[in-house]
Amino acid sequence: MASFSKLFTSSAQGVASDLRHRGLIQTALGKYKATRDSREASYQDWQAARQVAAETKWEAINHLDQYLDSFVAKLEARGTKVHWVSTGEQALDIILGIIRQRKARSIIKSKAMTAEEIHLNEALEKAGYEVVESDLGEFIVQLRHEPPYHIVFPAMHLTRGEISELFRRELGSAPTDSPEELTMIARRALRKKYLTADIGITGANFAVAETGMVSITENEGNTRLTAALPKTMITLLGIEKVLPKLSDLALFLPMLATAGAGQQLTCYNTLYGGPKQSGECDGPEEWHVVLLDNHRTALLADAEQRDALHCIRCGACLNVCPIFRNVGGHTYGTTYSGPIGSVITPHLRGLQDWKHLSAASTLCGACTETCPVKIDLHHHLLQNRRNAAKEKPAFFERLAYKMFGFVANRPALWWLAKKIGQIARPMQNAVKNSALDPVRAWTQTRDLPPVAAKSFKDWWRGRP
Amino acid sequence: MSERENILDRIRAALRVPAPRPVLHGQVARGAYATKTAGHFQQWLPPGRKLFTEQVELFCDRSAELKTDFHLVPSLDEAEIVLAQIAGAENWKRIATHSGPLTDAAVSRLGLPTLNTTAGYEVNELEACDAGITECDALIAQTGSVIVTSRDSGGRALSVLPPHHVVIARREQLVADLPAAFVLLQKKYGANYPSMISFVTGPSRTGDIERILVLGAHGPKKLTIFCF
8 A cells, every 4th residue: 555645645746736626725715814814803902812812722731631620520410421532442432332222223413523533424334323414514525425625614625516416416406506505405405314313423612621511613503403302412522622711712712713714703602511401391311422532642742742732623724724725635634634634643643654744834834823722833843854753764865964964074075076066967957857867856846956157166266 | 440540641641741831922921821811801802892882783783794683672562563574474384482571472472373392392393383482691792692591592402493593682681792791601500501502693504515605504594683
């Protein structure tokens, strides 16, 4: 099997030259940028808000044990069952266990990146259960049997024509080019599922330690239905979602909406504090919260990059990243793409296998500048490169630098190398891009600068 | 050892090495977090309004932006009249609501078959309703949001399953901004929160197809708010 790095390079080459894809992404992200910029400008002080958000997450992550304890104790006190799991496999076992015990048949699910991370849908389908994604974008990519393209906009890479064709094939609907009509087709298809599902599975955006609540942000209302109608509710979340106080949401909810989609507030921001309580007329009879580690503690142990756990998954760094915009979301081959994905994937899935993502960056810093919780993303990319080289130095790179040092320290050899360069460089033009080109690996995508006819040393000697 | 202990042990071991604090203009702002309360946040967020009349105006503007149908009416009586007009125009056949002083008054005038969710209900019956009429905990001027809870708004589904959500609120339920809304929730519920609290900001929407806004993705296509 080709390495992840080779797959990345070949996919990146294909997508970057796909003009149709470029057009779609430019339109979608152009709209995003315009609304986001004007929304940011409506803040009295966006930069100060970022600073306080960063400090709030710093407080939560650097006292994670205390805040998790409080979060869980409060949840359990109101009848919620909390499951702590170290790995994705454990999470799947717990969730499958609950589903089997309830003798469930159909499952409705709202958007959760943690579920993508542990490949929940595949596991449920393999075990013979029907699981339906209820978020429109996720529903579309599920019908296409592909992972979400973007952590916030899962179907950003598709046109309405493609979606219409997909619905015609999979749902038997009449073709249409109206986004509204397409949305209504999905709405009708999913209504029945909400009413008959035995289990509802959700993700979470924030875990409030102070009151033991989970906060879920969405626009469509699919999560609210998922958390209202089925008798059993399961919520899967990473341990890093913690916020200390309930009132912290007064800052984080608008910032998430602004950074994520240029909205002042997402349509539904809902707090869940337990299963149906006495005196309430509906809601799940039981609620299971699955708290997932899955290598997050390994990232926590890296004090230098610990702030990557501040991430609120708004997707802003993907939207502004020139690499993401050129290579697209699927090229990464990871659950989390874009700058944040390039930073954390090596911690979650192995540095040597995923170090190439940190190299695929211009280090322009747009991600760091846009991040609402001020994660030092582009420096973390550099640190990943350094750590990867330190852990497993590249033999040829080291050899090349040794040889360069050897030559550069010997004036006679240096003079000789310079002369060879001056003579050989024009000859390279003749074989450029052919199989004979000795520096083809470089010149395929870059220019080779000419060697100066006169070196500085020569000029200095011959100056008038 | 349980997984809980395993995870907490790994966290404690990891946190033995301190992480650098967030930096502002090259300076470390020490302990800034500890002093921040909800009230502080408002100085950075989009501006709210001080005077009540201005707040009403802002809520009006936000509603227009969000495509919420907002009616500021002089009395509950007036709200009932407008509601009856909407019911007629949209040809409602069946509605759902919960018991409460405002909702009871509003639905009695409509004279339509009514499902009351307060003492439990059958979900297919709720699905068949043309509108869900609820009270709320608060309206938020800064964002144009309405807060509904499982306790005081007829459960989790009433405000999201029917295609039209109607809210009836009193003027004194309008608060200035999000921080004020959280203060209100903490004061009202103390340690005994409802199992669901939702900040609803406009009718259900999606932009998942070519980033084009469509209303009524899965929740209500219409949100109507009466404030008297």
